[in-house]
Amino acid sequence: MPTRALVTSYADDLKLFPDMWHRVGLVVFILLGLSFPLLANDYWLSIAxxxxxAVVAAVGMMILTGFAGQVSMGHAAFLALGAYTAAIAGGTFGLPFWLCLPLAGLVAAVIGLMVGPFALRLEGLYLAIVTIGLLFLVEHLLRNGLEVVFGKDYLSVPMHTWFSAGGDELGSFRQPWSFAGMTLSPDQKLYLLFGVLALGTAYLGKNIARSNAGRAMMAVRDRDLAAAVLGVNPAQTKFVAFGISSFLAGVAGAMYAFAHPVLTLEPFNIKMSIEYIAMVVLGGVGTIFGAVWGALVYTVFQPLAEMLGSVLPFPQSFSSEQQAILLFFPLLCFFLMFEPLGLLGIWLRIKRYFLAWPFRY
Amino acid sequence: MQEFLQYLISGLALGALYALVALGFVVIYRASQVFNFAHGELLTFGAVLMVWLNSPPQVGELGLGSVSVDGLGLPWGVALFLSMLVTGAVAAAIERFALRPLVGRPIFVAIIITLFIGFILRTFVMLIWGNDAMPILTPWDSMGSFELAGAMLDYNSLAAIAAAAVLFVSFGLMIRFTRLGILMRAISSDQETSLALGIPVGRILGLTWFIAGAFAAVSGIFLGVRDYSVDLNLGFVALRAFPAVIVGGLDSALGAVIAALILGVLEVLTAGYVNAELGAFGKNFHMVLPYVVMIFFLVFKPYGLFGTKKVERL
Structure with missing residues (x-):
């Protein structure tokens, strides 16, 4: 019996689960995810x-940057658009959350598709710079637009309703929900909801990666001219990548709005865009596995760095964020230099070691 | 008219500083096809270093919102020179230790690593010197100005224009007539052939980065002088110099300088005349104007004023 599934046909290459162990891994991962809210306290729950x-937005980033090879520095702009769309739709028009979410995604996707024509003409660097410009323009328009309409550039998000405005126990995210002898706190309910969304996004990303659309993106990334010769339409492919990526960023923005009662423009700056690039790089460019783990590890690292800070010889004046940057970004640079596949590369190496054991290779 | 002349000088001064920043980008881009996103943080680093070297030890409170800087008190010229030297060395170190190992890897990786290094550098500056605004001293009266044809011209703007002009001319002469300039041009045209001809490509690349770093220090210092103080957000000006680089054409030094001057003047004129006309959306509109111009250029003339058109080959 082979130690792993041999790829003997095209259909094997498209499988969601190449062998049993991937299934087992996913089940274990989901079980761990389900048990987490019961074990963690409120602080760790909010970080989760x-x-x-971050997983949802990072999958969007991965589709654009990792699959289609378009470096975008404007991811934060799409998150901001999604967040404010959700806040306005939920707060001013009283739409329930399940409607706000796709609406936020759609608004971001429309703006993303408007950038599409630039993306078709530009590559690499030019696109990165244009998307920085886009970020500043969106911020300017949002800030001043909100000043005009609401007289302030922050919004409170009162949309803690799920299906309707009626605050029954299940529908409201402000009240705990008792069910079959268990009581779920609002944060736990939010966690489960976000978990489902993140899992769904990862599944969507995985399906794109293993289907026609994803392979077209990767072909365009690797050599757009050769891809065009082979019958892939680079323009259309980049367009699709931009649309999906900004849709997911918009959805993530809506989730952000939902998790934060007061929404300001401050967090949606260029730093956020860089952080999403960092997550993609950390996880390993070009795979959904990388996007998910990059996002999870990156977000959890900052509180960890805070805890490590008391052990490491840092002066007292360092904030936790600064400690995280100083520990983390040099590490990311090393990843870029020596482990281009990121966490995925390390994982593959460990796996290969045990597969070949007791031989070295 | 006097108002216009004043805006013009102020815009030219801003444009000259944008041009210095843009030149730093273009020099590095031409040498190694890398867009150095850490450049903005090099500006901040140079300016903050200058303040620290130049401020007398234990000065008292200096006006509103400023904090006292316990500096070394070196003479202004010496501090400027040292700041250029150290910032250049930092830039050269970035090239040597972060970008040299990436030779042969996709350019995308090199660009991302400069982003991360900028992040790290910013945090270091924040840790060493704090993130308060620090007053920057000048040998001339920084509030002073003189009257020309009814317009008040301030010394700070004139100094910025003069400094930028000196650097442009000396850089132009260097690139055209000296041995180093010829080597730099050789590398930017073809690295492999240069290697085959025995040019020490690595060393010249390091020197190029050094020069770009020194330029960054000067532009940072004069940007600080323009606002009378230096803080951590100084580096964000580099983000506003991007449009100049694009409008001028990514690989043209002259184009970047011309575009930067135009954009600088446009920005100040917009702040003076247009912002008020736009109503609610006019607030800080001049800050995003360069991006609007840039996007127009990218739609209609993607290779800028003087850039070389890219030819696809299989």
């Missing part, structure tokens, strides 16, 4: 919620 938001 942020991590799940």
């Amino acid at each position: 919620n942020n991590a799940l938001i």
Whole structure:
């Protein structure tokens, strides 16, 4: 019996689970995810919620940057658009959450598709710079637009309703929900909801990666001219990548709005865009596995760095964020230099070692 | 008219500083096809270093919101020179230790690593010197100005224009006539052939980065002088110099300088005349104007004023 599934046909290459162990891994991962809210305290639960938001946006980033090879520095702009769309739709128009979410995605996707024509003409660097410009323009328009309409550039997000405005126990995210002898706190409910969304996004990303659309993106990334010769339409492919990526960023923005009662423009700056690039790089460019783990590890690292800070010889004046940057970004640079596949590369190496054991290779 | 002349000088001064920043980008881009996103943080680093070297030890409170800087008190010229030297060395170190190992890897990786290094550098500056605004001293009266044809011209703007002009001319002469300039041009045209001809490509690349770093220090210092103080957000000006680089054409030094001057003047004129016309959306509109111009250029003339058109070959 072979130690792993041999790829003997095209259909094997498209399988969601190449062998039994992938299934087992996923089940274990989901079980761990389900048990987490019961074990963690509120602090770690809120971090986990942020991590799940980051997973959704990082999958979007991965589709654009990792699959289609378009470096975008404007991811934060799409998150901001999604967040404010959700806040306005939920707060001013009283739409329930399940409607706000796709609406936020759609608004971001429309703006993303408007950038599409630039993306078709530009490559690499030019696109990165244009998307920085886009980020500043969106911020300017949002800030001043909100000043005009609401007289302030922050919004409170009162949309803690799920299906309707009626605050029954299940529908409201402000009240705990008792069910079959268990009581779920609002944060736990949010965690489960976000978990489902993140899992769904990862599944969507995985399906794109293993289907026609994803392979077209990768062909365009690797050599757009050769891809065009082979019958892939680079323009259309980049367009699709931009649309999907900004849709997911918009959804993540809506989730962000949902998790934060007061929404300001401050967090949606260029730093956030860089952080999403960092997550993609950390996880390993070009795979959904990388996007998910990059986002999870990156988000959880900052509180960890805070805890490590008391052990490491840092002066007292360092904030936790600064400690995280100083520990983390040099590490990321090393990843870029020596482990281009990121966490995935390390995982593959460990796996290969045990597969070949007792031989070295 | 006097108002216009004043805006013009102020815009030219801003444009000259944008041009210095843009030149730093273009020099590095031409040498190694890398867009150095850490450049903005090099500006901040140079300016903050200058303040620290130049401020007398234990100065008292200096005006509103400023904090006292316990500096070394070196003479202004010496501090400027040292700041250029150290910032250049930092830039060269970035090239040597972060980008040299990436030779042969996709350019995308090199660009991302400069982003991360900028992040790290920013945090270091924050840790060493704090993130308060620090007053920057000048040998001339920094509030002073003189009257020309009814317009008040301030010394700070004139100094910025003069400094930028000196650097442009000396850089132009260097690139055209000296041995180093010829080597730099050789590398930017073809690295492999240069290697085959026995040019020490690595060393010249390091020197190129050094020069770009020194330029960054000067532009950072004069940007600080323009606002009378230096803080950590100084580096964000580099983000506003991007449009100049694009409008000028990514690989043209002259184009970047011309575009930067135009954009600088446009920005100040917009702040003076247009912002008020736009109503609610006019607030800080001049800050995003360069991006609007840039996007127009990218739609209609993607290779900028003087850039070389890229030819696809299989």
